[in-house]
Amino acid sequence: xxxxxTFLFSAIRVSTPLVxxxxxxxxxxxxxxxxMAVESMMLSAALAGVMISGATQSALLGVLGxxxxxxxIAMVIWYSAFIMKCDLYLVSISMNAGLVGGTVFVMYLATxxxxxTIGYIMSKxxxxxxxxxxxxxxFFGEILSGQNIMTYVAVIAVAVTWFLIYKTKLxxxxxxxxxxxxxxxxxxxxxxxxxxxxxxxxxxMAGLGGVYMSMGLMSYFxxxxxxxxxxxxxxxxxxxxxxxxGSALFAMLFGVSDTIANYMQIIGIQPQLxxxxxxxxxxxxxxxxxxVQHRRYQKYLAKKLSQSxxxx
Amino acid sequence: MNKVxxxxxxFELARIILALAIAYGLSLLCLILVTExxxxxxxxxxxxxxxxxxxxxxxxxxxxxxxxxxxxxCFMYASNRFSMFGEGAYLMSGCFxxxxxxxLEPFNLPLLVMLPILLIVGGFFGGLIGFTPAALGAKLKLNxxxxxxxxxxxxxxxxxxxxxxxxADPDITFFASRLLPDNVRLPQILDRSTIHAGLFIAPIFIxxxxxxxxxxxxxxxxxxxGSNRDFAKFSGINYYKSIIWAHTIGGVLxxxxxxxxxxxxxxxxxxxxxxxxxxxxxxxxVLARKNPIFAPLGAFLxxxxxxxxxxxxxxxxxxxxxxxxxxxxxxxxxSAQTFLRKTKNKLIFKDSQDAIMKExxxx
Numbered sequence: 001x002x003x004x005x006t007f008l009f010s011a012i013r014v015s016t017p018l019v020x021x022x023x024x025x026x027x028x029x030x031x032x033x034x035x036m037a038v039e040s041m042m043l044s045a046a047l048a049g050v051m052i053s054g055a056t057q058s059a060l061l062g063v064l065g066x067x068x069x070x071x072x073i074a075m076v077i078w079y080s081a082f083i084m085k086c087d088l089y090l091v092s093i094s095m096n097a098g099l100v101g102g103t104v105f106v107m108y109l110a111t112x113x114x115x116x117t118i119g120y121i122m123s124k125x126x127x128x129x130x131x132x133x134x135x136x137x138x139f140f141g142e143i144l145s146g147q148n149i150m151t152y153v154a155v156i157a158v159a160v161t162w163f164l165i166y167k168t169k170l171x172x173x174x175x176x177x178x179x180x181x182x183x184x185x186x187x188x189x190x191x192x193x194x195x196x197x198x199x200x201x202x203x204x205m206a207g208l209g210g211v212y213m214s215m216g217l218m219s220y221f222x223x224x225x226x227x228x229x230x231x232x233x234x235x236x237x238x239x240x241x242x243x244x245x246g247s248a249l250f251a252m253l254f255g256v257s258d259t260i261a262n263y264m265q266i267i268g269i270q271p272q273l274x275x276x277x278x279x280x281x282x283x284x285x286x287x288x289x290x291x292v293q294h295r296r297y298q299k300y301l302a303k304k305l306s307q308s309x310x311x312x
Numbered sequence: 313m314n315k316v317x318x319x320x321x322x323f324e325l326a327r328i329i330l331a332l333a334i335a336y337g338l339s340l341l342c343l344i345l346v347t348e349x350x351x352x353x354x355x356x357x358x359x360x361x362x363x364x365x366x367x368x369x370x371x372x373x374x375x376x377x378x379x380x381x382x383x384x385x386c387f388m389y390a391s392n393r394f395s396m397f398g399e400g401a402y403l404m405s406g407c408f409x410x411x412x413x414x415x416l417e418p419f420n421l422p423l424l425v426m427l428p429i430l431l432i433v434g435g436f437f438g439g440l441i442g443f444t445p446a447a448l449g450a451k452l453k454l455n456x457x458x459x460x461x462x463x464x465x466x467x468x469x470x471x472x473x474x475x476x477x478x479x480a481d482p483d484i485t486f487f488a489s490r491l492l493p494d495n496v497r498l499p500q501i502l503d504r505s506t507i508h509a510g511l512f513i514a515p516i517f518i519x520x521x522x523x524x525x526x527x528x529x530x531x532x533x534x535x536x537x538g539s540n541r542d543f544a545k546f547s548g549i550n551y552y553k554s555i556i557w558a559h560t561i562g563g564v565l566x567x568x569x570x571x572x573x574x575x576x577x578x579x580x581x582x583x584x585x586x587x588x589x590x591x592x593x594x595x596x597x598v599l600a601r602k603n604p605i606f607a608p609l610g611a612f613l614x615x616x617x618x619x620x621x622x623x624x625x626x627x628x629x630x631x632x633x634x635x636x637x638x639x640x641x642x643x644x645x646x647s648a649q650t651f652l653r654k655t656k657n658k659l660i661f662k663d664s665q666d667a668i669m670k671e672x673x674x675x
Contacts, residue, residue, distance in 0.1 A: 085649035089394040089457060090598070097591045101633035108631040109346060182558055191355055220456025231461045255406075272476060276469030279462045287458065290452035 005142040005221045007259060012143065015215065015255020017042070020209025021153075021233020022240075022247040023161050024202040029242040030165050031198040032178035036092035037077050038056070038206045039230030040099040043208030045070035047103045050111060050221040054121035062124060063211045070207025071200050078199040082192045100224050107221060116222035125219045126212070126270050150212040154248075157205060162244040164201075174198050186256075206230065228279070235282045241290055254278055314659050315667075322654040324601065330652070331645035332599075332613070339638040347630055360623040363614050369505025371612075371619045376510045377402075377573040378611035381593025383521045384565030386604040388442075389597045390525070391558035392538035393449070395456035398566050400467035401441040403436035403583055405567035406574045407471035410479060410489055410581035411469010413496045426496045431513075431571055438567015439560045441467060446559035450552035456559070470584055479581060488582035498576045508576035517568050524561065534558045538602075566590060582663050592618075595639050598646055614639075 021038045028035035044067035053062025077095060081088040104114055111120035126149050135145035165171040175195055176184045181191040213229075214221045232254050233247075240246030261274040343357060344350040361371050381398060388395055412433045416426065445460040479489035498509040525531040533554045539546040543549050569589065574581060592614055599610030621632035645651055 005504040032456060080644050080648060084644075084651065086644060086647040090643060092593075093396060093457075093591070093594065094392065094643040097588065098539075098637050099535050101636025105637065106631040108633070112629075114631060116634075155674050228465055231458065235458050235462060238455060242352070260336070270473055270476065272469045272473035276466045276473070279465040279469070281465070283459055286454055287448055287452055290448075290454050294452060296609075309563050 002142070005139055007263065008143045009147070010262075011252070011256045011259040012144055012147060012151060014258050015252045016148070016154050017209040017213050017217065017229050018233050018236065018251035018255050018264065019154045019158065019248045020205050021230045021246065022236040022251040023233075023244060024205035024209065024230075025165035025234040026161060026242050026244050026247050027165070027174075027202045027205065028198050029197075029237055030171075030178050032181065033088060033175045033198070034234070035199070035202050035231075036089060036234065037073070037095045037207075038202070038233055039226055039228070040092075040095040040211065041070040041073045041203050041206035042210030042226045042230050043099050043224070044104050045207035046074050046214035046225060047221045048104060049211040050117055050123045050214045051106075054117075054123040057122075057124060059126050059215065061244035062215055063126065063208070064213035066215075067204055067207035071203035074199040074203030074206070075196070078196045083226065084170065103221075104223050107223075112238060116220050116225075118220045121220070122156055123215065125215045138192055148212065148216040150208065150216045153208065154212075158244050158248045161205070165244065170197070203311065209233075223290060229269055231277070232282065235286060239282075240284050254282065257281055315663055319659050321651060321664065323659075327652050328601070334645060335638045336617075338641065341633055342634045343624075343630065345495050346467040347628060349628070351589070353624060353628055353630055354515055356624050356627055357620040360617040362442055365502070365505045365624060366487075367619065369502065369507045371615050372505075372507045372511060373577055374618055375608075375612050376508075376514045376576065377569040377589055378592050378596055378615050379518060379608040380514055380569030381566050381589050382574065382596025382611040383518050383593075383604045384442075384562040385439075385563040385590070385593035385597040386568070386600065386602055386607050387521070387534065387558045387565070389594065390538045391534050391555050392541075393446070393555050393559070395445050395449075395457055395460040395559055396464060396590055397442040397443070397445060397460045397559060397563050398672060399586045399588060400460065400464040400590075401438035401563045401566040402465045402587050402589045403464075403567065404441050405437040405470045406570040406581060407474055407584055408437045409414065409434045409571045409574055410476065410492065413572055413575075416491070417493045417495075417572045423495055423498075427498075427513075427575075430496060430567055430575065432654075434567040434571030436567070439564040442559040442561075442563020443556060444568070446556045447621065451662065464586060468527035472584060472632075475581065475584070479578070480604075486582070486639065487584055488580040491579055492575070492581070497579070498572070498626055504535045506577055506595065510572040510576040513568075513572055517565060518604070518608060521565055523560070524606050525638040529640070530557055538567035561638055566593065569593075591639075595643060598643050 021042065023111055024038045024041070025035050045206070049062045049066030052065030053059055056062070073095065076090075077091050080086045080091050096226045104149035107117060109115055113120055117123075128146050129152060131145045135141045165175065173189050174197070177191045177194045178191060184194075185191055209229075212224065213225055218225070233251055236250035236254060237247040240250045257278045261277050264274050265271045340357070343353045347353040361367050379664055381402070385398060388397075401633065409430050412430060413426070416429070441463060445454075445456040445463060448454045448459050449456040475487070475489060481488060481490040498513075500506065500508050501511065525534070533544065533549045536547070536549060537551050537554045541551060541602075544554070566589070592611075596607050596610035596614055599613065600606035617635060617638070621635045624630045625632045
């Protein structure tokens with residue numbers, strides 16, 4: 001039983017950044033934009049978090065600084081895509097590729113190291129939280145209590161995002177722009193402005209995820225430490241059709257498969273094959289779900305058509 | 313009308329040159345700020361690649377795969393559906409070229425027989441990786457960018473697994489395959505440099521690709537699909553078929569690039585991380601404004617900058633990663649439609665007004 005609890009505990013630990021990435025992708029997807037740059041936002045936040053908390057010796061300032069830099073990257077992307085009219089995907093791809101080197105460059109300037117900041121920047125980490133009553137419940141206490149504070153923040157973030165998107169005026173506007181930008185514009189909503197807001201919010205979420213990578217999951221920044229997690233978040237969002245809770249759940253699923261992979265490595269299966277597993281599973285899962293949806297839509301169409309007296 | 317087009321093409325060129333100047337200038341500034349000996353660093357970065365035959369050889373050797381990837385990425389970029397199949401295609405074809413080279417080792421075939429076989433193998437696996445996300449996108453409406461990025465990781469770990477299980481050489485301390493057999497290695501064409509016969513192989517494929525791009529029905533439909541999707545659909549072009557073909561051809565070219573690169577300069581197969589060649593190809597394609605004729609030019613510029621950076625890396629302590637920021641900046645500036653647009657519009661406006669004035673006088 002304890003093994004299962006430990007397994008689930010580490011699964012939650014590993015999937016927290018994926019949840020943040022998925023939420024970040026959800027917010028822009030609701031506005032109709034695919035945010036490919038979650039990866040680069042997370043990476044810059046991870047470095048900024050470590051450097052700022054190392055300089056100020058405060059974990060909170062580190063988190064805020066990391067989030068600030070992620071939002072900054074988001075705004076750069078928004079500005080070049082919608083004001084300077086670059087292709088959004090092209091900007092995102094180049095940001096992802098450029099910031100892998102960019103963060104290493106900044107890290108080198110600060111520490112003369114190119115691999116990681118261990119021993120060079122003494123940064124604070126975000127602490128763990130024991131939840132009073134929950135921690136005494138035998139099985140669930142072991143899993144759910146004592147996680148990093150950022151993990152609990154992630155749960156709140158999912159709820160807040162859900163509330164923001166479905167229950168507020170801003171959320172309605174974001175969704176209407178996502179549905180049909182021209183129609184939204186015709187009733188006086190400025191799509192470009194709303195794209196900016198959704199990108200900034202997405203930056204906040206990605207920033208929190210990035211900060212968790214370097215100040216919660218690990219206690220240092222390492223070269224290219226996000227390593228595709230942002231992309232997994234984006235795929236989780238894709239699979240769950242941009243619903244906040246669903247995306248978070250699918251992100252957790254990928255976290256679980258990652259943890260399984262780690263455990264199987266201990267058993268002695270080739271680590272390379274295992275490492276490929278979560279990514280391959282993502283593609284297959286996306287394909288299957290898309291196929292099911294496609295079929296359902298076809299059936300629905302056929303039904304509608306036969307009802308209205310047409311033959312196919 | 314013709315004059316307007318002329319102004320537009322001049323501005324296109326001016327934009328690229330200005331973007332290059334800004335990005336290059338900024339990276340030189342970066343260099344000056346971070347090094348103790350800025351003059352030496354700038355000299356090494358800017359002139360270094362041309363100071364010796366060996367260094368220039370490095371530029372050429374880098375140029376060959378960049379050019380092939382760049383032309384391949386032109387197809388993807390021209391179809392206007394982004395997919396980052398480049399890295400996966402590069403790794404996969406490199407890996408399988410090595411596998412086939414070892415499999416056929418006992419037959420001891422001459423290079424002239426081996427080379428076409430390996431090029432086909434490389435092209436096939438590259439094309440497969442390009443094809444998969446595009447086909448999934450066409451059939452199931454999955455976003456190619458997401459699928460292809462996932463696929464890249466699958467390819468990376470899969471090729472690592474093949475390397476470890478089937479190719480790894482137990483006698484050496486680092487993680488690499490056995491020595492590639494002699495009958496597959498491309499001969500060097502110049503003494504004292506690493507320039508290899510790939511320099512003659514690459515242009516063949518680039519020319520074929522350019523002909524496909526500009527002179528065939530397929531290339532034309534790819535370009536139409538990229539510039540106006542609805543127009544393509546309404547004029548009866550099979551949109552998804554064109555996209556799939558564009559990505560597959562792109563993948564094939566990247567795969568051939570990987571094959572030529574592997575056989576040309578490596579004596580073992582040892583790629584164990586994402587190579588980024590797909591991205592470099594994309595940068596070349598962006599520099600060439602989707603035109604495969606100019607993509608080799610963009611690739612050469614990129615190869616020159618990368619060689620400068622790597623020379624800096626072993627002559628001084630400067631982190632060469634700033635080149636990556638420079639590439640991102642280049643893409644931003646060149647692809648920005650509003651960059652220099654005001655000046656261009658003003659010129660076109662003035663020109664049209666002049667034309668109207670002249671017409672008024674003659675009438």
